[in-house]
Amino acid sequence: MSASRGLRHASLALVTLTLASGCGLGSGQSADSTSDAAKGEVKGQITFQTLQLKPDFTQYIEGVIANFEKKNPGTDVKWVDIPFQGAQEKITADAAAGALPDVVNLNPQFAQALQAKGLFVDTDKAAADVKDTFVPGAWNAFSVPGKTGSYGLPWYLTSEVTMYNKGLFTKAGLNPDTPPATFDELLEAGKKISAAGKGAYYGIHPALENRFITDLAKQGVPILADDSKTWTFNTPEAETYLTKLIDAYRSGVYPKDSLTQNHSKETEAYQAGRIGLFPSGPNFLKIIKENAKEIADQTGVGPQITGPDNVTNMSVMGLLVPKASKNSATALAFAKFMTNAENQLAFSKIVTILPSTTASLKDPYFTDTSDGTATSKARAISAGQIAKAKNLVPVQYDERVTKAVIGKIELALKGDLTAKQALDQAVAAANAITAK
Structure with a gap:
């Protein structure tokens, strides 16, 4: 497995891992654990668990661990890496048992x-x-709406860019050097590409499960009320946007068999030259190059598609210290060390991700596009977006809510519901789930 493939699985946790409710706190939790973590002595053994970073990043992770132990004599960091498959079940069980x-x-x-x-x-x-060393939007991602405090140190980030097939742009009469920047421009470009393709290729893949709620948030639609319990995205603005998606699907902008397909199928379609536009994380450029060099050579990149306020989204992965840790001081010190600017910059140079520390982002590595590659351009674009980006999807938008909402949106695109009916029913279903 290549480095980019290895991190792809871990990166999916940024958007796809969810947790069933009802987990217990477990035992061994100290009421003063936050104070202990901040002031305790840094020594002894801790366990550090990651999501599918072995074997591609073994050298990097073990190097950071060795440096930490050298700087903190008497510490011992045991690294455990678990596969993406089954991670949800394992972490849920560990949390219930107080064994995180x-x-x-x-x-x-x-x-x-x-x-x-x-x-x-x-x-x-x-x-x-x-x-204050972290990008504000990344730090704030680890806060519970309506409550004070934060519960994690941001680690690596992704910020979507717009990848597009320059060859298909040219065939559609579009300027291959001018990618779309707004949702209306995206749909218009998609319409022209699909018309030129005449069924052989299409403009866009909907990837509703990954994109719909985020796209509403980018356009200023309020997703969740201030009470953090009531879903509110059935607005006139959302209805207007969904109507545009319905029109796009019915007019052939999307492949007919794509309605229920996920991001993985979207990636496959772009690599096969079957769609012209691919909004996604820049880390997928390496995957495209590995699997479809001809498509990679034709790929251009542009900024993330945004709404009128130019709000951009980020996905965040972090490091958290459970209160039940028997050595929270060492655990917190290690989490700080792993996420410091120096170590994050080094990690970002191994794979196409972004650091969450502002100092790292100032490195020329994130601004130099002199090699003329799509990868360096994508890196510069995504890094430039991060400073003002936010994690726009409410943390309550979990797997259950996603399934209920997208099911209604799919019915609207198929013509079984109007845009208003779909949104109203989606909000009602989401509220019923959250109320439980």
């Missing part, structure tokens, strides 16, 4: 259900000394 590792690698969506039970050390307090 001392430092755990999670995304906000997954971790929030545990933090709702008060499971993790408050990093707003315990790591206040490093808070």
Whole structure:
């Protein structure tokens, strides 16, 4: 497995890992654990758990661990890496048993259900000394809406760019040097590419499961009320946008068999030259190059598609310290070390991800596009977006809510529901789930 493939599985945890409710806190939890983490002595053994980073990043991770142990004599970091498959079940079971590792690698969506039970050390307090070194949007991703505090240190990030097939742009009469920047431009470009393709290729893949709610948020649609319990995305603006998607599907902008397909199928379609536009993380450029060099050679990149306020989204992965850790001081010190600017910059140079520290992002590596490659351009674009980007999808938008909402949106695109009916029913279904 290549490095880019290895991290692809871990990166999927940024958007796909979810957690069933009802987990217990487990035992061994100290009421003063946040204070202990901030002031305790850094020594002894801890366990550090990641998501499918072996074997591609073994040398890097083990190098950071060795440096930490050298700088902190008497410490011993045991690294455990678990496969993406089955991770949800394992972490759920470990949390219920009070057996989570001392430092755990999670995304906000997954971790929030545990933090709702008060499971993790408050990093707003315990790591206040490093808070200002992180991109604000990344730090704020690890907070529970309606509550004070934060519960994780941001680690690596992704910020979507717009990849597109320059050859298909030219065939459609579009300027191959001018990618779309807005949702209307995206749909218009998609329409022209599909018309030129006449069934051989299409403009866009919908990838509703991954994109629909995020795209609403980018356009200023309020997704969740201030009470953090009531879904509110059935607005006139959302209805207008969904109507545009319905028209696009019915007019052949999307492949007919793509309605229920996910991001993986979208990736396959772009690599096969069957779609012209592919909004996704820049880390997928390496995957495209490995699997379809001819398509990679024709690929251009542009900024993330945004709404009128130019709000961009980011996906976040972080490191969290459970309150139940018997060595929270060492665990927090290690999490700080792993996520510091130097170590994040080194990690970002191994694979196409972004660091969450502002100092790392100032490195010329994220601004130099002199080699003229799509990869360096994508890196510069995504890095430039990060400073003001946010994790736009509410942490409560979990697997259950996603399935209910997207099911209604699919019915609208097929013509079984109007845009308003679909949104109203989606909100009702989401509220019913969240109320439980």
